[in-house]
Amino acid sequence: MKFLFASDSFKGTISSARTAELLGEAAGKVFPECRWESVEVADGGEGTTDAVIAALKGERVWREVRGPLGNPVSAYFGRIGENKAVLEMAAASGLPLLKEEERNPIQASTYGTGELILAALEDGCQEIVVAIGGSATNDGGMGCLRALGVRFLDQLGNELEGCGADLERVSAIDRSGLHPLIFQAKFTVMCDVTNPLTGPDGATRTFGKQKGGTPDMLNRLEAGMENYRRVLERTFGVDVNQIPGTGAAGGLGAALFLFLRAELKSGIETVLDLIHFDERLEGVSVVVTGEGRTDWQSAFGKVISGVGLRCQKKGIPVLVLSGGLGAGADKLYGYGVTSMMTAVDGPMPLNEALERAEELYRDAALRMFRILQVGRQLT
Incomplete structure (x- = not known):
């Protein structure tokens, strides 16, 4: 199994590169035989x-x-x-x-x-x-x-x-x-x-x-x-x-x-073309993407929708792991996204979620890959 990690930065907390490291660590624990690659992605804004x-x-x-x-x-x-x-x-x-x-x-x-x-x-x-x-x-x-x-x-x-x-x-x-x-x-x-x-x-x-x-x-x-x-x-x-x-x-x-x-x-389309994203999808089983907060706006020219649509053309499932989900996030299911999860694991003040961002993200990544493992076993 080969993963491609392509998340936007979680502004003010976790960089795009760091999300890939955390995802790779979690994936290796659940799928010891897996391979993974990562690519930093942005939508034309900061970063x-x-x-x-x-x-x-x-x-x-x-x-x-x-x-x-x-x-x-x-x-x-x-x-x-x-x-x-x-x-x-x-x-x-x-x-x-x-x-x-x-x-x-x-x-x-x-x-x-x-x-x-x-x-x-x-x-x-x-x-x-x-x-x-x-x-x-x-x-x-x-x-x-x-x-x-x-x-x-x-x-x-x-x-x-x-x-x-x-x-x-x-x-x-x-x-x-x-x-x-x-x-x-x-x-x-x-x-x-x-x-x-x-x-x-x-x-x-x-x-x-x-x-x-x-x-x-x-x-x-x-x-x-x-x-x-x-x-x-x-x-x-x-x-x-x-x-x-x-x-x-x-x-x-x-x-x-x-x-x-x-x-x-x-x-996002310009960035994906610049980094040869379609070529990076060759041989990939699952793509993981995400951002700090995912809501209805994420369907309009943002990283998740851009990545999702590219993967949809190649029949590759896309998992989203974001800091939080807001109103209208479900629109992304029409943009190639297969499933979405949040890093936050319970009610908490925003400042606590930001302070614990890396810890919460790491734990959520493990949960996500364990759920993926169940699906693989059922298949």
Whole structure:
């Protein structure tokens, strides 16, 4: 019997790699003759770069870039082989880089993300994958593109800085200085939201509040984003509101799609393709996956549903071992999942469950494999 372990990280408690070690330990006790392999998996959010680096034996390449408010931060991209790179925009322009009281989508910029993309290009990478979850910004991607050589101009021809406040001021776009290495590269954007750039479901109205936007700020940003959308339409002849996902990361999705000709793809599907997940399924009897909490959202572009659907195509059963199960978790049975278990073994406060996460997970893994052993004996 051969197992493949492919869990997401249990954020704040157990890493993806550690779940595999614990599962391997438990599997060996119940099935001494078994073989197992593991692969770190992420869905395009936090931890995606590290998961791909670990799975493909890549390396971190560090650079100092501008943070969302212009302060210097250390960020890295993952270099995979000779010419591939994967990076998370949140590493340079993400909410985790700011204290709650510092969040300000009027002033925040994606400039550092552009610097990180440029670093990958100058390092010789020609296939670049960008995960755009967790942004602190609402600048339409202007900061990012400015770092790559694009000039955003006001009505007098003055160049703008490229932050949220400039959305209402932009009148024209000069693309003549776009870095030449961009034209030799292929870009993929990991994007699991379908929001348009503007409107009630757009970047500002949907995500602006969590980035620190007050009602007055959001009204100003939405008006500015609508002005920006019109400028983009004049420049490219495309209404980005008709393209799902262009509102992701405060409009960075629109900028990467238009200026870099990037393909917008599901995060988990992109990760699974990058790590050659289908090839890893050869000869596997059972796959075990999981995450910190599994509920209805897990069926939409998350690790469990992505892994489940890939396994379903090959007829491989999938067991889920998660920290907890929430409402709607049963939807996953339609996504290739065979059975689900929780690590928590009784009522307890959340802080206790977090403190005992590894112990609880280890015990639950043993229970899961023992149940699997019963099924094998019955067969």
